[in-house]
Amino acid sequence: MTALAWRLTRLGGRRALLSTGLTAFAVAATALLLQFVVACNFAFVERADRTEWREPPAAEGGSAILASAIDYYGDDQITRIDLARLDDDAPAPPGLDAFPAPGEVWVSPALAELLEGVPDEDFLARYDGAIAGTVGAEALAHEGELLAVVGREADDPAMTTERSDGDMVSPRTIDGFSGGEASMVYGVYRPAAIVATVLMAVPVAVFGAAAARLTVARRDERLAALRLIGATPAQVVRLTLIETVLAAVAGTIAGTLLWMASTPLFARIPIDGGPWYVADLWGGAAWMPVVAAAVPLMVAVSAVVGLRGVVISPLGVARRVRRKGLGAIRLAVFAAVAVAFLTLSQLLGSGDMIFTAVLLVLFGAMIAALNLTGPWAVQQIGKILAGTARGPARMLAARRLLDDPKAAWRGVAGVALAGFIAGSIALVPMGQPELETTATETLSAVVDSGHAEELASRAEAALDGLAEVELHERTDRFDESETVAVVTATTPTGELEHVRSILTATLAGDPPQRATDQTILSNQIMASVRVGAIVVLAVVFATAALSAGISSIGSVLDRRKTYRLLHLSGTPQRVLDAARRQETLLPLAVIGGASVLAGMALNAPLIGSQGLQDASGALILGVTLAIGTAAVIGAGALSRPLLRATMNDVSPRPD
Amino acid sequence: MSAPMLTAHALRKHYGTAVALGGVDFAVTGGESVAVTGPSGSGKSTLLHCLAGVIRPDEGEVRLFGERIDSLSERERSSLRRTRFAFLFQFGQLLPELPAEENVALPLMLGGTPRRKALGPARERLAQLGLAGKEDRRPGELSGGEAQRVALARALVVNPAVVFADEPTGALDRATGDQVMGVLLQTVAELGAALVVVTHDPLIAARCTRTIEIRDGLLHTGEMTEARR
Ligand SMILES: Nc1ncnc2c1ncn2[C@@H]1O[C@H](COP(=O)(O)OP(=O)(O)OP(=O)(O)O)[C@@H](O)[C@H]1O
Ligand SMILES: [Mg+2]
Numbered sequence: 001m002t003a004l005a006w007r008l009t010r011l012g013g014r015r016a017l018l019s020t021g022l023t024a025f026a027v028a029a030t031a032l033l034l035q036f037v038v039a040c041n042f043a044f045v046e047r048a049d050r051t052e053w054r055e056p057p058a059a060e061g062g063s064a065i066l067a068s069a070i071d072y073y074g075d076d077q078i079t080r081i082d083l084a085r086l087d088d089d090a091p092a093p094p095g096l097d098a099f100p101a102p103g104e105v106w107v108s109p110a111l112a113e114l115l116e117g118v119p120d121e122d123f124l125a126r127y128d129g130a131i132a133g134t135v136g137a138e139a140l141a142h143e144g145e146l147l148a149v150v151g152r153e154a155d156d157p158a159m160t161t162e163r164s165d166g167d168m169v170s171p172r173t174i175d176g177f178s179g180g181e182a183s184m185v186y187g188v189y190r191p192a193a194i195v196a197t198v199l200m201a202v203p204v205a206v207f208g209a210a211a212a213r214l215t216v217a218r219r220d221e222r223l224a225a226l227r228l229i230g231a232t233p234a235q236v237v238r239l240t241l242i243e244t245v246l247a248a249v250a251g252t253i254a255g256t257l258l259w260m261a262s263t264p265l266f267a268r269i270p271i272d273g274g275p276w277y278v279a280d281l282w283g284g285a286a287w288m289p290v291v292a293a294a295v296p297l298m299v300a301v302s303a304v305v306g307l308r309g310v311v312i313s314p315l316g317v318a319r320r321v322r323r324k325g326l327g328a329i330r331l332a333v334f335a336a337v338a339v340a341f342l343t344l345s346q347l348l349g350s351g352d353m354i355f356t357a358v359l360l361v362l363f364g365a366m367i368a369a370l371n372l373t374g375p376w377a378v379q380q381i382g383k384i385l386a387g388t389a390r391g392p393a394r395m396l397a398a399r400r401l402l403d404d405p406k407a408a409w410r411g412v413a414g415v416a417l418a419g420f421i422a423g424s425i426a427l428v429p430m431g432q433p434e435l436e437t438t439a440t441e442t443l444s445a446v447v448d449s450g451h452a453e454e455l456a457s458r459a460e461a462a463l464d465g466l467a468e469v470e471l472h473e474r475t476d477r478f479d480e481s482e483t484v485a486v487v488t489a490t491t492p493t494g495e496l497e498h499v500r501s502i503l504t505a506t507l508a509g510d511p512p513q514r515a516t517d518q519t520i521l522s523n524q525i526m527a528s529v530r531v532g533a534i535v536v537l538a539v540v541f542a543t544a545a546l547s548a549g550i551s552s553i554g555s556v557l558d559r560r561k562t563y564r565l566l567h568l569s570g571t572p573q574r575v576l577d578a579a580r581r582q583e584t585l586l587p588l589a590v591i592g593g594a595s596v597l598a599g600m601a602l603n604a605p606l607i608g609s610q611g612l613q614d615a616s617g618a619l620i621l622g623v624t625l626a627i628g629t630a631a632v633i634g635a636g637a638l639s640r641p642l643l644r645a646t647m648n649d650v651s652p653r654p655d
Numbered sequence: 656m657s658a659p660m661l662t663a664h665a666l667r668k669h670y671g672t673a674v675a676l677g678g679v680d681f682a683v684t685g686g687e688s689v690a691v692t693g694p695s696g697s698g699k700s701t702l703l704h705c706l707a708g709v710i711r712p713d714e715g716e717v718r719l720f721g722e723r724i725d726s727l728s729e730r731e732r733s734s735l736r737r738t739r740f741a742f743l744f745q746f747g748q749l750l751p752e753l754p755a756e757e758n759v760a761l762p763l764m765l766g767g768t769p770r771r772k773a774l775g776p777a778r779e780r781l782a783q784l785g786l787a788g789k790e791d792r793r794p795g796e797l798s799g800g801e802a803q804r805v806a807l808a809r810a811l812v813v814n815p816a817v818v819f820a821d822e823p824t825g826a827l828d829r830a831t832g833d834q835v836m837g838v839l840l841q842t843v844a845e846l847g848a849a850l851v852v853v854t855h856d857p858l859i860a861a862r863c864t865r866t867i868e869i870r871d872g873l874l875h876t877g878e879m880t881e882a883r884r
Binding site: 212395562565567571572575 | 709729730732733734735736737739740741742744748750751752753757761762764765769770771809
């Protein structure tokens with residue numbers, strides 16, 4: 001059987017090979033993108049895992065003390081881990097050769113680079129030590145991370161002063177660096193990665209499944225002929241499956257290998273302020289074979305579904321009777337999923353995990369349902385056009401939409417799904433506030449209320465007139481019922497880092513910060529969201545362009561007989577090109593526009609519409625429009641030479 | 656006898672080393688019908704394609720009303736095929752997604768007639784050929800004979816100068832084939848058009864005004880043909 005399938009593929013002529021090749025190519029792209037989508041989730045886990053040592057569990061009678069803080073330098077944020085040895089058993093922290101001795105400062109490579117040429121008084125003076133070494137990759141989230149590990153005496157104020165900021169770890173005794181909690185930013189990134197996964201995986205999978213239909217469409221005539229001469233339905237299914245799966249397996253292997261080879265490239269995508277270690281992208285390597293197995297399986301299932309018509313009725317395909325219309329039930333399914341999504345997104349209070357998961361699944365289902373509704377909408381557009389067409393191109397396009405709305409939908413599905421996703425993403429606020437430069441800067445640090453006066457005067461003495469020091473009281477940022485004491489220092493902008501260094505060294509505990517420093521983290525997260533949005537849109541639109549191109553070539557192959565005969569009776573290619581343009585662009589304009597709006601309308605209650613007020617939202621929508629239209633027009637242009645070759649083929653029995 | 660409508664002189668066509676046409680002369684006048692016969696693979700279809708400007712001969716020339724047409728550009732030949740010629744094949748020339756009437760109206764629409772205007776003559780032709788009431792059917796919903804009559808209606812709707820038919824009844828039973836052939840000959844005669852029909856069927860050849868035979872890419876004017884007539 002396999003031998004026969006292979007012969008059929010090989011002897012099926014250039015066209016058959018081309019369509020099988022296209023399937024393999026499409027599957028390769030699907031596999032590559034799915035491997036990426038899956039891997040990025042594990043990559044976040046890898047990153048998160050490498051931050052766990054910074055917040056190990058407190059242990060009575062441990063061998064060391066650990067505390068952490070966030071320092072600032074210019075527009076950057078530096079994670080600082082303070083360590084003090086209590087006895088000789090204290091293990092070396094990850095990434096360091098030995099437990100840091102008092103006065104030793106270990107810095108990450110990125111921080112070392114940042115500090116190059118920076119006078120000690122502007123930064124290193126804060127830690128009252130000297131650089132002793134470089135923190136290894138196994139202790140860093142990513143290669144761009146700014147991290148300092150500072151060795152101190154156990155009675156150093158930095159090792160005894162409570163941190164008021166919840167993002168920092170107050171001094172605690174520990175006896176090792178394992179079993180800790182990951183940095184809290186990964187609590188933001190990992191769910192975001194899952195959302196991105198759903199956004200990318202669903203259209204990619206839809207595309208992969210559609211690719212399977214491509215081979216099947218090309219084969220259906222021959223398979224119907226096989227049925228007519230007495231092949232059993234099971235034999236026909238098996239033949240096609242073998243052929244399709246062979247192509248899919250080849251494609252998956254190619255795609256996976258390509259993914260493996262291109263991990264260094266994908267690793268350059270900067271998230272959370274830095275690119276990835278290539279190894280992180282291999283963190284989910286165990287799942288690679290699972291994805292690689294799932295892709296051909298999905299393709300096979302899609303092929304079987306596509307074959308149903310042929311299998312049930314060999315005559316149906318051979319003689320092409322009028323197809324049954326698609327039911328409005330398809331629209332109803334989309335409406336139902338959308339209503340469920342909207343309702344649930346209203347109920348969703350404070351981010352219950354299960355609620356969120358269900359909501360995500362519903363969002364994915366909504367994209368899939370859109371794919372179900374598309375053909376129905378195409379058919380409706382076809383009906384309207386068929387009734388109003390005046391010229392031949394419009395009429396050919398309309399009849400084509402009516403005759404095979406599913407195939408016509410495949411040409412624009414990618415772009416429509418991309419539009420839906422772009423519509424949703426456009427709502428996400430991604431703007432970045434402009435930082436103003438001022439003549440003077442004010443640093444403030446929360447201090448222990450009990451010693452506030454003393455600390456303030458000590459700071460004043462240490463600063464020695466460099467800055468104007470004051471003592472205030474204000475309500476706690478984290479607990480409104482408490483008040484905290486705050487030391488502020490106002491200084492000319494040029495002296496900022498110098499003053500900050502002196503203050504940091506003097507006031508152990510919360511590091512002094514400018515009001516704008518608090519936005520550094522949120523800006524960094526925003527920047528990551530932006531990058532994430534770009535990645536998602538890039539994947540989705542790459543998929544859309546690929547699927548438009550492939551289905552456009554597929555549609556020429558599908559109708560090669562028709563085109564040949566039209567050519568014989570003198571139809572200019574111009575008319576056929578116009579018809580082909582119309583049968584993609586008209587549905588695209590209507591459905592694509594509707595999907596963008598649907599994406600916005602359905603997500604607005606959940607996300608809000610702040611993104612639309614920044615430039616980012618408008619930019620996304622504009623670029624979406626441009627790329628989507630260009631992809632579909634480009635796809636048409638791509639298949640034009642094939643159309644010409646097909647039309648001019650006058651061999652006695654062209655296949 | 657009036658001047659020939661379509662003439663060809665010394666047509667040659669090679670496919671690789673194989674000779675499909677080895678130097679054929681041909682002429683047909685309005686109102687005349689020519690049957691082209693010969694064994695399979697002898698070059699009948701190739702001759703038809705050369706005459707109709709579908710393919711270019713390697714050597715020789717084809718003239719319509721005295722004008723060279725083989726040297727025209729693809730675009731010009733296309734437009735010629737659309738306006739002056741019509742085609743009828745064994746089967747499958749109808750667009751599967753178009754209803755019968757639109758299939759027939761298509762050549763007119765390609766000529767710039769708006770659909771509404773084109774549908775009138777299309778329906779008329781269909782009715783003439785006994786297909787009234789089936790204008791809405793798709794080709795897949797018509798019998799072989801009906802589909803062939805739709806194709807005939809489409810061929811004739813543009814009032815062509817020459818109709819080319821390649822085994823137009825090859826897929827039909829004798830009775831239906833005779834009927835289609837009868838309608839074809841009659842309407843072509845009424846239009847004063849010329850008909851060039853490739854056929855294996857001596858009975859159909861006999862109904863034409865003239866028969867030529869092709870063997871191995873050459874016109875065969877042997878006694879056998881004369882004797883049979
Ligand atoms: N596109 C082509 N490529 C290669 N060879 C061709 C091509 N078209 C025709 N031939 C060859 O040219 C010769 C004449 O072919 P043609 O189709 O004209 O035969 P025919 O007389 O119409 O045969 P039949 O009665 O079987 O239809 C044949 O030997 C055929 O194999
Ligand atoms: Mg032939």
